[in-house]
Amino acid sequence: VWTTWFRQKPDAPPMMPGLLPIIGHAHVIFGDRKLITDPDDCLTLSNICLNKPYLYDFAKDFLNNGLVQQLNFFLASIWRPHRKLLNPSFNQQVVNTFVDEINFQARNIVSSLKNELGRKPFDVRPYFISFTVSVAIRSSLGLEVDNQKNLNRKYCETIDDVFSLYCDRAQKVWLHIDWVFNLSEMKRKQDKLTNSLKNIIRPIIQKRKAEIKTKIETSSFENKSGKFEPVLDQMLQMANEQNGFTDEIIREHLDSFVSASYDTTSSSLVFAMLTIASYPDIQNRIYNEIQEVLPNKDDDFSKQDLPKLVYLEAVIKETLRLYSSVPVIARKLEADVKLKNYTLRANSTCIIGLYSLHRHPLWGPDVNEFKPERWLDPSRLPENHNLFAPFSIGKRNCIGKAFGMLMMKIAIAHIVRQYHISGSIHNMECEFDIMLKPISGHQIGLKLRS
Numbered sequence: 273v274w275t276t277w278f279r280q281k282p283d284a285p286p287m288m289p290g291l292l293p294i295i296g297h298a299h300v301i302f303g304d305r306k307l308i309t310d311p312d313d314c315l316t317l318s319n320i321c322l323n324k325p326y327l328y329d330f331a332k333d334f335l336n337n338g339l340v341q342q343l344n345f346f347l348a349s350i351w352r353p354h355r356k357l358l359n360p361s362f363n364q365q366v367v368n369t370f371v372d373e374i375n376f377q378a379r380n381i382v383s384s385l386k387n388e389l390g391r392k393p394f395d396v397r398p399y400f401i402s403f404t405v406s407v408a409i410r411s412s413l414g415l416e417v418d419n420q421k422n423l424n425r426k427y428c429e430t431i432d433d434v435f436s437l438y439c440d441r442a443q444k445v446w447l448h449i450d451w452v453f454n455l456s457e458m459k460r461k462q463d464k465l466t467n468s469l470k471n472i473i474r475p476i477i478q479k480r481k482a483e484i485k486t487k488i489e490t491s492s493f494e495n496k497s498g499k500f501e502p503v504l505d506q507m508l509q510m511a512n513e514q515n516g517f518t519d520e521i522i523r524e525h526l527d528s529f530v531s532a533s534y535d536t537t538s539s540s541l542v543f544a545m546l547t548i549a550s551y552p553d554i555q556n557r558i559y560n561e562i563q564e565v566l567p568n569k570d571d572d573f574s575k576q577d578l579p580k581l582v583y584l585e586a587v588i589k590e591t592l593r594l595y596s597s598v599p600v601i602a603r604k605l606e607a608d609v610k611l612k613n614y615t616l617r618a619n620s621t622c623i624i625g626l627y628s629l630h631r632h633p634l635w636g637p638d639v640n641e642f643k644p645e646r647w648l649d650p651s652r653l654p655e656n657h658n659l660f661a662p663f664s665i666g667k668r669n670c671i672g673k674a675f676g677m678l679m680m681k682i683a684i685a686h687i688v689r690q691y692h693i694s695g696s697i698h699n700m701e702c703e704f705d706i707m708l709k710p711i712s713g714h715q716i717g718l719k720l721r722s
């Protein structure tokens with residue numbers, strides 16, 4: 273039985289050395305999983321296998337057709353055209369129209385952080401969650417600021433609860449079986465939270481749809497090319513012109529954008545704060561660069577100022593390299609996939625190690641050191657571009673990459689020009705649920721700059 277079951281095929285990937293017979297292979301009972309870390313193999317596999325493992329289905333009731341979801345045979349035929357339609361809504365030119373909104377929310381965060389001055393070190397993550405959810409909701413739904421305040425709080429709390437619930441379920445293997453889960457208390461709680469989230473967004477879509485319809489009928493609707501236009505408006509137009517989306521699919525996409533953006537961006541911002549706090553010379557250099565680009569502390573950063581913050585961008589990239597908020601992604605293999613040195617078998621799951629790509633020896637002997645300068649000199653970067661993939665790799669990479677980078681740049685620039693940050697990334701401990709999150713030692717202190 274042993275030799276038939278576990279016999280290595282000649283082109284199979286190598287086994288972890290030193291595994292005990294049977295017990296060392298127990299993981300196979302729960303589904304065959306392989307981890308790949310070679311940059312070319314990661315790209316090949318992520319482009320061939322667009323589907324994700326069943327764990328993503330836990331969010332099906334909430335996000336269903338949303339881009340992040342698992343694709344069954346039916347959904348695969350929806351994801352491709354939807355991704356094609358939605359790509360332009362997040363290109364650099366369009367996200368640049370969100371700059372004023374992001375500046376506004378970054379100012380809010382700077383002003384709320386005043387409460388922490390002169391106090392002991394604190395956890396900055398809740399501030400960043402509020403910032404990213406506010407920006408995501410404003411850019412997605414285009415609500416007026418006054419209407420948004422209560423909604424943000426309710427949405428923030430509920431979405432955080434629902435994602436903790438998905439993580440809880442993932443850890444309790446017996447709840448992976450649908451009928452067992454459907455009988456559980458957790459399912460009832462999940463239904464309540466999901467319905468409450470759906471009912472936040474649905475009326476907003478209906479209201480906006482009616483407003484746009486009236487404007488079209490009275491010919492006062494302007495197509496605002498180059499100006500801020502919420503993603504909801506863009507999707508309603510697509511629904512109108514190309515029969516692209518139903519109201520419920522629009523809701524699922526909007527909820528997916530907020531879900532995919534708030535946790536990733538806020539955790540990346542926490543890591544960035546800590547790296548900046550840990551290296552005073554780097555913090556000074558960022559501050560000096562900001563002063564050069566925009567000497568008046570009361571001015572907002574324009575889309576022309578932001579590309580000039582070259583050193584800050586290098587610091588953000590180096591943070592994303594060493595502290596990826598999404599350290600691994602997973603793909604389901606529907607057919608055999610031939611990689612450089614071996615073949616992975618159909619019906620297995622493959623983990624693409626983004627964290628391992630970022631710490632691959634091809635980065636050089638200083639791979640584990642935090643050195644933003646490497647991004648300023650192309651000869652210090654590895655030739656293989658697939659070694660940097662914080663926003664994933666291949667066709668199903670992050671649609672909000674430019675948006676996420678923009679949020680991080682503007683938020684950090686506003687904070688560093690007002691406050692001196694203290695703390696140490698070397699004390700930080702992280703936990704991995706769906707993402708990598710700091711759980712202790714990540715507190716920072718703030719002092720007002722003179």
Ligand code: HEM
Pocket residue numbers: 339340341355362528529530532533536537540597598601602662663664667668669670671672673675676677
């Ligand atoms: C620093 C911030 C961010 C990081 C590190 C990040 C990272 C990632 C990663 C690694 C994936 C692939 C997930 C997988 O395959 O399972 C992904 C997908 C995705 N991200 Fe982001 N993301 C960020 C910000 C955003 C923002 C701001 C948005 C808002 C629109 C967004 C929307 C999405 C969507 C919709 C997908 C699914 C794309 C698809 O499958 O077609 N992300 N992101």
